[in-house]
Amino acid sequence: MSARLEIGGLRVAYGQAEGVAVDRLVVEPGTLAGVIGANGAGKSTLINAVANWSRAEPRISGSVRLDGEELTGLSADQHVRRGVQLVPEGRGVFMGLSVEENLKAVARPSGGHGGRSYAVEDVYALFPRLRERRTNLAGSLSGGERQMLAVGRALRMAPKLLLLDEPSIGLAPRLVSTLLATIRELVEGGLTVLLVEQNVHAAAEVTDVLHLLERGRVVATGTVAEMRNDPRIVEAYLGASHG
């Protein structure tokens, strides 16, 4: 059986600078994989390249496979229709649309590509706060509510692989744990997630496998338990008290 996501020889460059060079990164079905690293390590560049989405115009080469099927060369919207769903960093929702419109105005999978398809009601069941604010504009939501909406909107498209770029950014610690716990529940329910996080503590709580990215390269990979014993990780990211 092939992996849910298999990245091979991926190179992403902006202008002259090579942003990311990942030789191999695999995510197994039904697992939550985390990519951690410092600011500027290329985490966003990597996860955006998997979805072939960017606000700039990067040059991407190499191979990205979903269940063995090559995705390289497909446009961002084609990725979505095949079940690869990115929630970008910061702004993942439309401020000028209401909460409900944000959930409704998506391309629903017609044939179904294998992921669980969420009705608007299912999203409200997952995030009851969104039901209370269904008629409000997304622009009036708090940061946490916006992040819930972005995840809910992504689930509407029945992803097989959910790519989350820094969902914790700008959120209070308690909200971060709640949100990541919900993501963990989704993974227990069968969803596959690749999570990019600068908040290593929070990521280590919920992920199965961690990949450490430094200057665009994967320098360490292992289960959370293994990574907790890796001196590089402990020193740089987890601190002595968590070692």
Place this chain on the structure above:
Amino acid sequence: MNVAQQLVNGVIIGHAYALVAVGWTLLLGAARLVNFGHGQMYMIGAFVAWWVMAATGLPYPVAVVAAVLLGAVLGAVMQRLFLRLTLSQDLVSLMIVTLGFGQALEGAAGLAFGPKPQTLASPFQEMSVHLGPVWFTVQDAILVSATILVFAGLYLALHRSWLGAAVRMVAEDPRLTTLGGLRVSRIYMGIFAFEGAAVAFAAALVAPRTPILTSMGFDQVVMTFVVVVLGGIGSVLGSYVAGLGIGLFTALFGALVSPAYTTAAVFALLIAAMVLRPGALSASGSFAR
């Protein structure tokens, strides 16, 4: 001066301005794009309607439908031609190529339809309604009602329908729209087709009021520009109000001062508004109003 009659004229001209501008309003509001070939597309709409009636003898309503269909095709073709520029939102280049596209349309129309002024003969232009001190034609009444219907329909479609939400998504963030699994280029194509269809519809309804010439496009694009900018760029209701206001202004200015300086006066109004309330004129970023 018959003030009541001038007000009626102003309302009619105002609705004509608004209807001619509605396509550009959506184009600018949703796609952040401009089309300086807009006036020539108006001219083509009028001439196609005229040609259908003159060459085939089909009745006026059929000519209106034909003009609208051709307008939609013309809009979609434009989007295809300028696809790269529309996707990269290269406004300066787009201004120049659409100006050129308009000139090409004007040249082609000159070859196809000749240099003589023509009359788009609507049967409703001959029927008039007299109400006390004022009168207007049935064509005018159709124009005003159609304008209200188009604006109300567009407003509802934008705010109540799935398609309208998609258009507002593209207006806010085209890149993010792709992550909803939507093809942005198709939404743009729909917006351009609407722009072409709307301006052709406006032409088929407005043109029977005056003789038509293949060189009349430029005046239309100038007036449309003023309506769209005064309306608050991209605002649907704003364009309606601006069109109506400019219509009343030109009618009263023409009657009280001089018809010869009307266009100049409208531009003076535009400049005054830009100086006094610059904030109100900037792109609103949404269709909230």
